[in-house]
Amino acid sequence: MRMLILGGTAFLGRAIAIEALARGIEVTCVARGATPAPDGAALIRADRDADNALAEVAHGDWDAVVDVTRQPGHARRAVRDVQAHHWILVSSGNVYARFDQPEQSEEAAILPPLTADVMPDMSRYGEAKVACEEAVRRGCDSWTIVRSGLIGGAxxxxxxxxxxxxxxxxxxxxxxLVPPDLNFPVALIDVRDLSAWIVDCATRRIQGAFNAAGPTITLGELLATAQEVAGSQAVARPVPAPTLDEAGVGSWMGPSTLPLWIDDPEWRWFASLNTDRARQHGLTTRPLRDTLTAALEYENQRTEPRQTGLTDAEERDLRKRLPEAG
Ligand SMILES: NC(=O)c1ccc[n+]([C@@H]2O[C@H](COP(=O)([O-])OP(=O)(O)OC[C@H]3O[C@@H](n4cnc5c(N)ncnc54)[C@H](OP(=O)(O)O)[C@@H]3O)[C@@H](O)[C@H]2O)c1
Structure with a gap:
């Protein structure tokens, strides 16, 4: 079997390549080359912002293509230019129009597609992914659309x-220091589980759109597991929302944040995708403990700057602002 991964050198795409190689699949990755392809995979350097970027792989007689792009133009040109027996688009739960109610199934309303080829910024991410999905639906006969929830691990x-x-x-x-709402719903899918199922989708040519996410738990449960895998005596201490606001501490992701919660009722059920359909088609997910252990090992060895959370100085400063600190 010959698999083309459009991407394949970063987080999820790399894990898909490694999983496919382990199953004896011949893997070719296409990327600009910021990081190397996994050992055993071929890398073709190309910048997909260019109209003819995929000329070299256009007639490869690929058994499967996996595309991880966020850019509608990339997705549109890929299905126009590359021939494959099966197409897999890694999409996102962000395609859904509303998160003020739990358990979005694949039939829930989605956002309108972005008409532009280039997403102007991440505020249009959901619409951009809808446009990528539309390109695949229209341009391919055999396809899987994988609407991923939050991915975690190494x-x-x-x-x-x-x-x-x-x-x-x-x-x-x-x-x-942790967010104030320990009941906030969260879900993490291990990158190894998602990769394994995506390779299954390629080998079995699974048809249709699927939510693929970890089980929904509370933030409090995730924090207890994080404490356990770290073997830590420290206790989780929720910080009131006004204190976070005063200190300029944000939410979800990025620098100076307390991640994995969103202080907005319209996004409360963001992490509650209904995954019954994918599980009926073979998706399995490992215990959260294993995912957080892998994530901790990665963080302990991280060479690039940390992208999310509070620095030591920020956490100490925030602690001084807590009401009890007086
Ligand atoms: N992380 C999450 O929790 C999460 C949740 C839901 C859905 N998702 C989806 O999951 C996927 C994540 O995939 P990933 O981790 O492999 O993606 P990623 O970290 O965004 O990497 C993108 C890949 O595409 C390549 N690339 C980017 N721009 C390119 C260009 N102009 N031309 C050619 N190649 C280009 C990159 O390599 P170069 O930079 O070297 O070109 C890299 O291999 C995405 O589809 C994302 O939307 C993620």
């Missing part, structure tokens, strides 16, 4: 899955 450069295990392992005081 290689999670965003730091969302690794921040709390790392913080519990490296506390700045007797406690770890």
């Amino acid at each position: 290689g999670d450069w965003s730091g969302r899955s690794g921040y709390y295990p790392w913080r519990f392992a490296h506390p700045t005081g007797p406690d770890v």
